[in-house]
Amino acid sequence: MSNNNSWKKIFDDYKILEHDFDGSPCIISAEQIKKSCQKFKKTGEKEVRILCKQDSKEDRPDVFIKNNLFLLPVKNGTYNIIKGEGYIDIPKIDKENTIYLPKLDFQLDTSKIGDSEMQHLDFAYAVSLIRTFMEDDSLVLTIRGRKYTPEFEFYVGKQLIKVNSVQTEVDAGYEGKNQVVLVEAKNINAANVIIRQFFYPFRQWQSHTKKKAATLFFNKNHGEDVYSIRQFEFKDPENYNSIELVKSGKFEIIKK
Numbered sequence: 001m002s003n004n005n006s007w008k009k010i011f012d013d014y015k016i017l018e019h020d021f022d023g024s025p026c027i028i029s030a031e032q033i034k035k036s037c038q039k040f041k042k043t044g045e046k047e048v049r050i051l052c053k054q055d056s057k058e059d060r061p062d063v064f065i066k067n068n069l070f071l072l073p074v075k076n077g078t079y080n081i082i083k084g085e086g087y088i089d090i091p092k093i094d095k096e097n098t099i100y101l102p103k104l105d106f107q108l109d110t111s112k113i114g115d116s117e118m119q120h121l122d123f124a125y126a127v128s129l130i131r132t133f134m135e136d137d138s139l140v141l142t143i144r145g146r147k148y149t150p151e152f153e154f155y156v157g158k159q160l161i162k163v164n165s166v167q168t169e170v171d172a173g174y175e176g177k178n179q180v181v182l183v184e185a186k187n188i189n190a191a192n193v194i195i196r197q198f199f200y201p202f203r204q205w206q207s208h209t210k211k212k213a214a215t216l217f218f219n220k221n222h223g224e225d226v227y228s229i230r231q232f233e234f235k236d237p238e239n240y241n242s243i244e245l246v247k248s249g250k251f252e253i254i255k256k
Helices: 004-013 030-037 062-066 117-126 129-134 196-206
Strands: 026-029 069-075 078-083 087-089 098-100 140-148 152-156 159-163 167-175 179-186 192-194 212-219 226-234 243-253
Touching: 004 030, 004 062, 026 030, 062 069, 069 159, 078 159, 117 129, 117 167, 117 179, 117 212, 117 226, 117 243, 129 179, 129 212, 129 226, 129 243, 140 179, 152 196, 167 196, 179 196, 192 196, 196 212, 196 226
Parallel strands: 098 243, 179 212
Antiparallel strands: 026 078, 069 078, 087 192, 140 167, 152 159, 167 179, 212 226, 226 243
16 A cells, blocks of 8 residues: 555654544644655645545555544544454345336336446336335435535544544435435445444434434446345444444346
């Protein structure tokens, strides 16, 4: 990983490993990162956005992996370095594929063009697979794009994390009579993902409605006509690590 050297220098410059992570997270700013890495030549070794993108366990630099650390944005230009488990392993779905018949009386020609996450998710919604999986015929698309979180707090172990106005994005959000369904979509077979991608949107949208906020992980691998859906739930909204799998399924959609 090209940014191993960058993060080693950042940790050395600010003596980060001397911090008492059992008591609190270590706060670091984008300006500190820029200052520490200003003499590196490659973009990937000095660009804050690239250095702080650690969406899977394997994306973390060596110094994070060796010391059981992960990184979360907490406000614009500020990050927390946190000790603990920041990621969730995506459980395999061992059950047989479910054959699903689209609830449309015509063929969607345009759904065959391309191979993007959004395209596959839109197709699954159009044929009512999302509604069927969630057992909710009232769901309609209401959320797309980037939004900013309100202020909220939570714990990782005994470490209190305070978040305010962090940019989040869900691939789609659906609202029904009694719930809001937030979807993180991938078109690769991800082994793990950072819990933040579920937790921040969950806390954000739960603050805007009294309806239950549900979180889904949706994926369709390249070259396969199988759509996998997993529903996760946070048992304690103030505990980052309280995420649990609720249900899952693999669906083979029979295109008309």
